[in-house]
Amino acid sequence: MAQDFSIYTDTATVAVFDLAAIRHRISDTPDWWSVVKDEVQEVNEGNVAFLGVGQDGSYKVVIVDDIVEGFGVLRLGFPSGQVFIGAGEDTTGGDLEPDGSDSIQGVVVEFESGNYMMKYKKTGNVLELAFESAVEKFNNFMDSIRL
Numbered sequence: 001m002a003q004d005f006s007i008y009t010d011t012a013t014v015a016v017f018d019l020a021a022i023r024h025r026i027s028d029t030p031d032w033w034s035v036v037k038d039e040v041q042e043v044n045e046g047n048v049a050f051l052g053v054g055q056d057g058s059y060k061v062v063i064v065d066d067i068v069e070g071f072g073v074l075r076l077g078f079p080s081g082q083v084f085i086g087a088g089e090d091t092t093g094g095d096l097e098p099d100g101s102d103s104i105q106g107v108v109v110e111f112e113s114g115n116y117m118m119k120y121k122k123t124g125n126v127l128e129l130a131f132e133s134a135v136e137k138f139n140n141f142m143d144s145i146r147l
Contacts, residue, residue, distance in 0.1 A: 004062040007105040012056050013088025014127055016118065017048035019108070020080035022092045030094030036144055043145070046077045046137025050088055051120055052146040053127065060126045061085055063109070067130045071121040072145065077137035081111045085129070122147040 007014070015033075022042065025032055033039045033050060042048045053059060063085075084090070084098045086106010098104050117134040120127065127147075 002062075002064060003109065004060060005107050006058055006060050007086050008058050009053065009087040009089065009105060010056045011088040012053055014051045014053055014059065014061065014086070015048060015088045015091045015106075016051070016076065016083065016085050016129070017091070018076070018078040018080055018111075019082045019084060019092070019097060021047040021077055023097070025092050026095060026097055028093045030089075030096070032093050033088065033091055039144060040141055043074065043141055044139045046075050046115070046139060048091070049074055049076060049118060049120075050091075050145060051122075051127065052144055053122060054147060058125060062126060062128050064128050064130050066132075067119040067121050067128055071119040071128075071130075072147070073117060073119055074139050074141070074145070075134050075137045076116050076118055077114075078111050078116060079113055081113045083109045083111050085109055120147070
């Protein structure tokens with residue numbers, strides 16, 4: 001499933017989520033996830049990954065088969081298999097969700113429905129992601145993920 005694309009974020013965050021998994025947040029404020037308690041709750045429920053990349057700017061996202069060293073891990077549920085990977089500011093909220101328009105910084109990648117373990121690693125402005133099937137989708141983070 002190797003794939004790569006570039007995004008620009010002005011919130012220093014890359015988000016990964018199944019569109020159906022956080023649709024319940026659509027009527028929330030656009031920046032609901034900037035409240036750490038809400039962010040960590042959704043990450044721990046396996047609904048979304050917010051990866052703090054350190055600074056605003058352009059990033060190359062590379063989906064690879066595996067990452068063998070120096071990576072972090074979390075689990076996610078993909079109920080519909082329609083998974084957005086892109087700028088944090090394009091996270092579902094404010095009565096909007098990623099819709100494929102030119103203003104959206106990211107792509108929707110097709111997965112089989114199910115639970116996944118996602119490995120992640122940032123080197124410079126390159127963010128590598130690797131996905132494999134998992135039994136569960138839950139996590140136990142105490143704070144935001146910062147790379």
